[in-house]
Amino acid sequence: MTKRISLLGATGSIGLQTLDIIKEHPNKFQLVSFSAGRNINQTRAILKDFPVEVVSVALEEDALQLQTEFPKLQVVFGDEGLVQVAANTNADVLVNAVLGSVGLKPTLEAIKKGITIAIANKETLVTAGHLVMQAAKENNVPILPVDSEHSALFQAMNGEQRSQISKLIITASGGSFRDYTREELKNVAVKDALNHPNWSMGAKITIDSATMMNKGLEVIEAHILFNTSYDDIEVLLHRESIIHSMVEFNDTSIIAQLGTPDMRVPIQYALSYPDRFERSNAKRLNLAEIGKLHFEEIDYKRYHALKLAIDAGRAGGTMTTVLNAANEAAVALFLQEKIAFLTIDELIERAMNEHINIARPNLETILHVDAETRKNVQNMIK
Secondary structure, eight states, X not given: OOEEEEEESTTSHHHHHHHHHHHXXXXXXXXXXXXXXXXXXXXXXXXXXXXXXXXXXXXHHHHHHHHHHOTTSEEEEHHHHHHHHHTOTTOSEEEEOXXXXXXXXXXXXXXXXXXXXXXXXXXXXXXXXXXXXXXXXXXXXXXXXXXHHHHHHHHHHTTSOGGGXXXXXXXXXXXXXXXXXXXXXXXXXXXXXXXXXXXXXXXXHHHXXXXXXXXXXXXXXXXXXXXXXXXXXXXXXXXXXXXEEEEEXXXXXXXXXXOOSOTHHHHHHHHHTTSOOOOTTOOOOOHHHHOXXXXXXXXXXXXXXXXXXXXXXXXXXXXXXXXXXXXXXXXXXXHTTSSOTTHHHHHHHHHHHHOOOOSSOOHHHHHHHHHHHHHHHHHHTO
16 A cells, blocks of 8 residues: 655755655655745756645745646645645645744644654654644554654664663764864854764754754653653763664663664654565665774763753743744854854753743644744844
């Protein structure tokens, strides 16, 4: 049976790799709709390879242009366009690979339609994880992780009793600046931050990896996805990115998932689950060739953003919304070269300190806090 796929964020790093997987298995997967933001040339290229039913772009003028070029295609735009792609009832699976909290509302709408969610968008769970998981439970919808770390945890737990798990161990490469001191980070440039040692990713997630906010968001995501206490989630520095994460059980056994640093592996597993499909062109892991794997404890003073994320997760409520919105706003300012690298942490911490936390917020409150936080961060640098 062919699985029909809707894809949010088709022109991003995860989106393009998802298209690679669909193309590699034409008898297993079919793309039925996708969103593409502002990259219209890439959108045209995708449409030539995939005859979809619906496509969404960011801007109305781009939608009108595409509609002229592809008259048989339904072209939509903006936030409502994302919802139309996500909630396409002809889809079996929604891959949420869009950047930022903009993926929240489309995901909730897809869940209401009973569509399985393959989640690569950390911000959706960080911003409103309790709403997403509650909706998934009420509608009996699986939430399948696409992030390599959460996919690793998910795979390591397969067939095991959740009550017998004692700890989740999430590995971290350390990002572009893992050998820098805090002092040496003061004057790093955007181009240096975008040079990740192991993974090929988009700009925003690469900066998050450099600050280790990415790992903090993953800790919050693991807490939400696997209903695990923050006391039972450990982060471990692992430079090679070969062990993607581990699960420790109450008998002291540890099960780890290993693989080459290739996001197509967890993407395909989320799409094929519970099956595993062959990957004909993939590089296989050769441990003898690698020789050694290295592990180090995390220095939370050095990686201050990771500590801020865990603090926000423990606080819960709207604090994780503030964390995520402030981070997105601050990273955008850094990429625009309007602030220094270390100022990212400072703006996030200030936004958190100034926020009065609201427990168990509804969607309206979350969206309001998200918007206000972004405005506040912009105002901080004026």
